[in-house]
Amino acid sequence: MADAAESFKDRRPWVLLAPALTAVTFLLLIPILFVVVYSFWLRTSIGDEQVGFYLDNWQKVLGDAFYRDILFQTLRIAAVSTFLCIVMGYVPAYFLAYANTRHKVLLILLLMLPFWISYIIRTMSWIHVLGASGIVNTLLQWFGIVGEPLQMLYNETSVVLGLVHFLLPFMVLNIYVSLEGIDRNLTDAAKSLGCTGWQAFREVTLPLSLPGLGAGTILCFVLAAGTYITPMVLGGPGDAMFANLVFEAIITQLNWPLGSALSLVLLVLLGALVMIYTRYLGIDQIAKSFR
């Protein structure tokens, strides 16, 4: 590199970074600080905010059984969805990593497709599957198995199904990336030393794929626990999740201080998980999923 350029060398990366970092600072970091400040304000009866340092919102959010129940419900829905993603996701990831078919590239591309298909459309598609005039009820009635359509929509199960449908590609991709990186000689070595195929999988392949599985698990859980659209479209009145409370408080009730406190609960809870994710599994796991 030319000598003249050398003197600028330490400043240049910051010039390149300036626009992006400015955006992150003003559109994210400072606004988050405002959420913290607002959460200690109070909403007055006329709808204005009382500036000050009040713990009322925090007492409500952390102490009220209503909020606690919905928090646990949110964690339960997210956990069940994530578990189903693991169960349904590992086998296809294994298939993609080890299949000898020439259609492999096509199959992986197909797996990526749902990322591109609109989330709201994938969510609403379940109305056509489970709804009163959905395909399942239509077929059941056509075969004469049931007389009246079954009520399968607008409950926790349909919310979980919608979430699994949305999250599964993230899980499969994370596990697949991990499996692809395993040295094939290791399983061969295990087998030549007397392992059965199943033992080789359990002792070698499975442990080595745990980073991908862990990354997928945290990613799916965080995305599931932060959603409010799926419960709104596929859930019943009793299936609200924590993010629905945030939406209610901010958009419907215009109670900004309460909404702020609720957001922070979500941020701290899921933020802690994301920290684990970035700390132990590496941020590049996310990058790998999107490559």
Added chain:
Amino acid sequence: MRFNPAWFSISAFTALVYGFMFIPVIIVIMLAFNANQFGAFPMTGFTFQWFVELWNNDAIMRAFRISLALGALTAVISTTLGILAALAMVRYDFPGKRLVSTALVAPILIPEVVLAVALLLFLRWLGLPKSFMLLLAGHVIFTLPFVVLVVQARLVGIRREYEEAALSLGANAVQTFFSVTLPLMLPAVLAGMLFAFTISFDDITGTLFWKPGGVETVPTQIFAMLRNSISPEINALAAVMVVVTVVLPLAGVAFARRMAARMRGH
């Protein structure tokens, strides 16, 4: 090859999972061509009627134009910011690099709902009403990390010697960027823009918080229509959306691949 029951079960299970992923979407597209006026089963005949009604539905067409404009602007701004940042991250070592890298991806580490609330609150504190600019700012900040990650991944593959050759032959830094680096980066630029566009076009979580009254994007329009009942127009709109968000990126990826391959050939 000998029949392997274990592998057969794995293949069968995989096929079932693929079915689970695609059958619901295929049903939506099927119903978009169904003559049944309730937008649901049973199938009563084949028609293009709902696409025609879609075309004549002012609210949907307006939402479509807003989504396209928003997506395009988001793609341009986000990719510009993202490429500059990615260049700094790939080409330079500097103190605090890890922190910067975390800050750049922070928007996807934070739950989108919280990001939405934070930005809205800041706007309120500034005394500004909700506007298209807020939507744009929100979409830019939300897509930025994806662009940075994608472009960074591609930039690593560009050999630095080309730039050094240009510099040693007397080109200045700006000339080198526009005549050597940028053409080599073009696939990464296109990939980043496509990515940002698709994410913006599809976003609903943040958009529902940020959109001003009366302004709808395609996803929020679908969401609003879903609250009444499923109409056949929604199915048609969904079918169009699948084409826009799937066929377009696939064509883009194919194009980027071919360009990358051709450049490697030189």
